Amino acid sequence: MIRLDRVSKRFGEMEALRDVTLTVAPGEFVAIVGASGCGKSTLLRLVAGLLPATAGHVVLDGRPVTEPRADTAMVFQAATLLPWADVLRNVTFPLRLMRRAGRETEARARALLATAGLAGFEHRRPRELSGGMQQRVAICRALLQEPRVLLMDEPFGALDALTREEMSLELLRIWQGREMAVLFVTHSIPEAVLLADRVVVMSPRPGRVAEIIPVKLPRPRSFDQEGSAEFQAAAQRIRGLIYGERVRAA
Amino acid sequence: MPSLILAETLAAWPTVLGHTLATLGTVLWGFAASVVISLPLAMLIAASPAISAALTPLLVVTQSIPKVALAPILIVALGANELPRIIVTFLVAFFPLVVGTVSGLLATPPELIELGRACRAGRIQELTRIRLPFAIPFVFAGLKVAAALAVVGAVVAEFVGADAGLGYLIQTSMAFFRTPLAFGAVVILALMGILLFQAVAIAERLLFPWSSGVDTPNPGI
Numbered sequence: 001m002i003r004l005d006r007v008s009k010r011f012g013e014m015e016a017l018r019d020v021t022l023t024v025a026p027g028e029f030v031a032i033v034g035a036s037g038c039g040k041s042t043l044l045r046l047v048a049g050l051l052p053a054t055a056g057h058v059v060l061d062g063r064p065v066t067e068p069r070a071d072t073a074m075v076f077q078a079a080t081l082l083p084w085a086d087v088l089r090n091v092t093f094p095l096r097l098m099r100r101a102g103r104e105t106e107a108r109a110r111a112l113l114a115t116a117g118l119a120g121f122e123h124r125r126p127r128e129l130s131g132g133m134q135q136r137v138a139i140c141r142a143l144l145q146e147p148r149v150l151l152m153d154e155p156f157g158a159l160d161a162l163t164r165e166e167m168s169l170e171l172l173r174i175w176q177g178r179e180m181a182v183l184f185v186t187h188s189i190p191e192a193v194l195l196a197d198r199v200v201v202m203s204p205r206p207g208r209v210a211e212i213i214p215v216k217l218p219r220p221r222s223f224d225q226e227g228s229a230e231f232q233a234a235a236q237r238i239r240g241l242i243y244g245e246r247v248r249a250a
Numbered sequence: 251m252p253s254l255i256l257a258e259t260l261a262a263w264p265t266v267l268g269h270t271l272a273t274l275g276t277v278l279w280g281f282a283a284s285v286v287i288s289l290p291l292a293m294l295i296a297a298s299p300a301i302s303a304a305l306t307p308l309l310v311v312t313q314s315i316p317k318v319a320l321a322p323i324l325i326v327a328l329g330a331n332e333l334p335r336i337i338v339t340f341l342v343a344f345f346p347l348v349v350g351t352v353s354g355l356l357a358t359p360p361e362l363i364e365l366g367r368a369c370r371a372g373r374i375q376e377l378t379r380i381r382l383p384f385a386i387p388f389v390f391a392g393l394k395v396a397a398a399l400a401v402v403g404a405v406v407a408e409f410v411g412a413d414a415g416l417g418y419l420i421q422t423s424m425a426f427f428r429t430p431l432a433f434g435a436v437v438i439l440a441l442m443g444i445l446l447f448q449a450v451a452i453a454e455r456l457l458f459p460w461s462s463g464v465d466t467p468n469p470g471i
């Protein structure tokens with residue numbers, strides 16, 4: 001459903017991405033890992049239609065992506081909530097902005113918030129919530145759009161380790177009930193392996209796809225699997241690709 | 251002395267009240283003009299660096315001209331009526347409102363702008379649904395300063411050319427050595443400034459409860 005075909009992106013002289021080729025199937029969970037500055041966020045913005053590619057094609061459902069689409073939703077590293085709106089109005093904001101809000105929108109938003117453990121917080125302002133709760137709101141906001149493509153740019157990057165683990169399992173539960181492709185950027189190798197069907201490892205300067213590692217762990221996933229040989233092998237392979245010679249030398 | 255001020259002011263109360271209402275009228279009209287002109291002006295300036303580059307020096311010039319010097323010229327040009335006084339009041343009051351609103355519009359975090367773009371918001375929607383709401387606390391910070399300055403502006407205008415108003419009252423009382431009455435007028439002006447400032451603060455709390463308590467930098471006067 002998502003197809004990147006030899007995509008390159010330059011910012012002036014800076015080559016952020018070179019010849020990135022990647023396909024994502026409907027409903028597939030793909031994680032992207034790589035050093036800072038290797039173009040992960042740029043890649044998501046290209047798929048989101050927020051940036052045009054310098055060369056190559058970004059194709060969604062057989063059509064080139066030229067602008068943001070209603071069936072694509074994005075979650076950023078910071079929750080980016082509207083400080084003036086309460087939780088409920090934050091969650092419904094994209095649909096209201098796109099004039100897609102209907103009668104049932106508010107009920108669906110409330111149900112979604114309840115699933116995310118935010119029942120009773122509908123009329124709180126963002127600044128009254130913890131970082132983890134704010135990010136849950138941002139995820140609910142994206143899910144309410146019922147996207148077919150969910151783009152997540154280090155969504156748990158600002159959270160503490162415990163909240164992070166809890167939220168990744170929650171995300172998997174939600175994803176399992178939907179036909180939704182996920183592109184998930186993270187700095188955490190265990191997180192990538194735990195969540196993804198495939199892990200795209202990127203290398204820097206210019207950003208390229210170094211390798212795509214399939215993760216063949218059965219679903220539903222849990223932290224028990226971290227000890228498995230398959231998990232360890234995948235994580236080890238990714239580490240090797242990212243740190244290269246440095247790991248072998250150590 | 252305070253008792254003398256009170257006694258003299260009360261003795262002349264009907265006259266003083268008339269002057270107070272005249273000044274209040276000028277202040278309110280000048281303040282209203284500031285709001286009506288500053289907000290669209292700020293949106294224009296925030297919308298484009300080219301417009302900003304063209305307008306900002308002009309605005310700064312209006313601030314460096316001494317209003318006391320400008321007021322007589324305006325009166326000669328426009329006649330001895332309410333209009334030049336309102337213009338002077340506006341010129342004294344509007345600048346912090348423009349500066350505050352522009353700061354707010356431009357301080358909108360880029361992530362919120364990107365969120366809007368990802369939700370297919372156009373330029374107008376971006377302005378009305380994201381930038382303007384974000385700027386509200388900044389706008390109100392500017393409004394509070396403008397409310398206080400409008401009182402100053404009205405008095406400056408009345409000093410130069412008026413036949414009514416507290417500024418006029420101060421001048422004439424001083425000319426007739428009725429210093430306590432002049433002081434009484436100054437006290438009323440101070441009260442007027444405080445009340446207008448508080449009215450803006452209350453309006454903010456009623457209309458935008460989330461706004462008060464949000465940290466905003468002082469818009470600078």
Ligand SMILES: Nc1ncnc2c1ncn2[C@@H]1O[C@H](COP(=O)(O)OP(=O)(O)O)[C@@H](O)[C@H]1O
Pocket residue numbers: 011014016034035036037038039040041042043
């Ligand atoms: N809008 C932009 N203008 C100029 N350079 C940019 C822009 N966005 C990203 N870059 C540059 O492109 C490179 C990749 O950035 P990014 O995609 O944010 O990397 P990552 O998310 O992997 O850390 C970086 O060197 C960054 O400085």
Ligand SMILES: [Mg+2]
Pocket residue numbers: 040041042153
């Ligand atoms: Mg990034």
